[in-house]
Amino acid sequence: MRVFFSTGEASGELVAAELLGALRARVAVDAEGIGSERLERAGVTIVRSTRGWASMGLFDALGKIPRLLAACVRVALRLRAHPPDLVVLVDFGAFNLRLAWLLRRLGLRAPIVYYAPPAAWLDDAKRARTVAALCDPLTLFRHQAEFYRSLGLPIGYVGHPLVSTIAARAPRAAAPGDGGIVALLPGSRAGEIERHTPRLLDALARVREVRPNVRAIIVAADDDAQRHVEHLLSFRSPLPVEIARDTRAVLGDADVAIAASGTAVLEAALVQTPAVALYVLSEAQIKLARRIYRGRYITLPNLVLDEPVVPEFIQEAATPAALAAALLALLADPAVQHDGYVRLRAALGPADALQRNADWVLRTVAESRPVAAVQPA
Numbered sequence: 558m559r560v561f562f563s564t565g566e567a568s569g570e571l572v573a574a575e576l577l578g579a580l581r582a583r584v585a586v587d588a589e590g591i592g593s594e595r596l597e598r599a600g601v602t603i604v605r606s607t608r609g610w611a612s613m614g615l616f617d618a619l620g621k622i623p624r625l626l627a628a629c630v631r632v633a634l635r636l637r638a639h640p641p642d643l644v645v646l647v648d649f650g651a652f653n654l655r656l657a658w659l660l661r662r663l664g665l666r667a668p669i670v671y672y673a674p675p676a677a678w679l680d681d682a683k684r685a686r687t688v689a690a691l692c693d694p695l696t697l698f699r700h701q702a703e704f705y706r707s708l709g710l711p712i713g714y715v716g717h718p719l720v721s722t723i724a725a726r727a728p729r730a731a732a733p734g735d736g737g738i739v740a741l742l743p744g745s746r747a748g749e750i751e752r753h754t755p756r757l758l759d760a761l762a763r764v765r766e767v768r769p770n771v772r773a774i775i776v777a778a779d780d781d782a783q784r785h786v787e788h789l790l791s792f793r794s795p796l797p798v799e800i801a802r803d804t805r806a807v808l809g810d811a812d813v814a815i816a817a818s819g820t821a822v823l824e825a826a827l828v829q830t831p832a833v834a835l836y837v838l839s840e841a842q843i844k845l846a847r848r849i850y851r852g853r854y855i856t857l858p859n860l861v862l863d864e865p866v867v868p869e870f871i872q873e874a875a876t877p878a879a880l881a882a883a884l885l886a887l888l889a890d891p892a893v894q895h896d897g898y899v900r901l902r903a904a905l906g907p908a909d910a911l912q913r914n915a916d917w918v919l920r921t922v923a924e925s926r927p928v929a930a931v932q933p934a
Contacts, residue, residue: 558922559641562590562601563632563656565610565649567745567778568820572673572697573647574599575718579915589641591632594779605632608781610652625652633659640667643922646692650675650684657691668925670695670918674712677701678860679850682708693921695914698861699904713921715913716906719820723827725902726809729891736770737812737888740830742804743786744817745778750785752837753817758789758796759877760815764884774799774807776821813887815880822867823857826898831887833868835875843872858901866897 562577564570570592577599580586588601597603605628629652636644637660644660644667646653657669671692676684677700685705688694695713696702702714732738739761743753754775761773775798777783783800790798801807804821808814808828816822818836825832834856838846853859858866868883870876887893907913 558584558586558643560586560588560643560645561636561641562588562592562596562645562647563649563653564590564592564596564647565607565652567593567595569647569649569673570595571820572718573645574601575722575911576645576672576914576918577601579718579911580918582912583915583919591628604635610649626655628652629656629659632656633663636660636665637663640665642667643918644669645918646671648673648675654684654687654691658687661691668693668921670921672914672918673697674701678852680704685710693925695917695921699906713917715917716910718911718914719823719827720902720905720907721909721911723805723824725827725829725898728829728895729812731891732768732812732888733770735768736772737768738810739764739771739773739884740807740811740814740816740825741773741775741798742807742814742816742821742825743775744819744821745782747781747785748839749817750782750789752839753835754786754789756835756837756875756877756880757815758793758798760880760884761798762796763877763881764888767885768888772799773797774801774811776801776804776807778802778804812891813884815884818856818869818871820857826858826867826894826901829895829898831891831894833870833880833883833887835870835880837872837875858897861904862897862901864897866894866901 562573564573574595577588589604590596590601591605591607592603593607669692671688671694674688674694674696677698680701685708689710697717699714702712705712741757743750743757765771775786777786777800786800804824808825808830811830814825814830814832816825816832816834818834822832822834856867856869870879
């Protein structure tokens with residue numbers, strides 16, 4: 558089966574790569590796609606790199622529109638000339654919804670599965686109808702499935718795939734009083750690294766005032782991220798920090814983690830690593846974000862359970878002092894989040910969710926039908 562994957566950033570590549578592995582456990586798959594290092598390591602032939610695509614907020618995204626539109630057209634023409642058996646879109650709605658619309662306008666009749674439809678916590682009826690008209694949506698979250706179904710729209714939901722690929726580690730005792738391992742996860746986007754890394758390092762310095770033998774590991778998602786982190790570290794007086802690539806290995810070793818709100822926090826919760834979350838935008842971005850979103854939480858574990866399992870420090874609240882205090886509290890009492898993490902795993906779906914997602918995709922291919930073209934949202 559020939560499959561084309563379209564991702565836009567690191568978290569999308571993660572779930573796409575794992576879906577591909579589950580599909581390959583059932584059928585032979587020749588995969589091409591839009592992505593970067595993680596997708597290429599999973600055995601996907603990259604036809605368009607997403608390097609530099611990810612953005613933080615509307616203003617950052619605006620400058621990238623011409624480049625993304627050009628890439629969208631080129632990819633659509635390529636797929637029209639050499640139609641795959643299946644197109645899998647993963648999140649990244651600003652690009653992927655337009656790609657889906659263009660593919661339908663160009664006459665592609667192959668099924669298009671939208672794996673992790675966009676804006677799971679900002680769904681609106683117009684976008685949901687567009688996704689359902691162009692694609693076969695398959696969500697990772699129960700509440701998004703309920704929203705689509707409340708509108709009479711078809712959508713698949715069988716559980717979040719990470720519950721199948723991330724095992725919970727055994728409970729740990731508190732780290733020695735003067736030490737411990739702290740994982741620093743600033744995010745994968747350039748803006749996230751730029752805004753979060755200095756705060757993480759300042760918080761680490763405060764933690765070391767109390768626990769001088771703390772060991773710190775900062776995660777860089779790819780080569781660009783590592784160069785960016787190394788550059789920021791170069792301005793610091795000696796502050797021993799290791800750089801690593803494997804998020805899950807680092808989380809498995811860490812006594813506590815502090816991460817940019819996103820998939821990394823969900824990974825920490827599933828590993829059962831005590832965690833703190835932060836997120837910082839520019840002043841212009843945060844003003845716009847606060848007009849659009851008025852929910853109580855932004856971190857995935859808290860959103861799923863609708864309770865503050867993971868402490869969140871957003872914008873002006875993300876001070877080094879506050880972050881350090883939260884880290885020190887979790888180092889002293891690592892069991893405080895355990896019950897919430899157990900309930901989170903149960904809420905995300907069955908242990909074989911990844912395999913069920915792959916089976917849902919294969920059934921969709923077998924039962925595929927032509928889809929009418931509509932205007933993108």
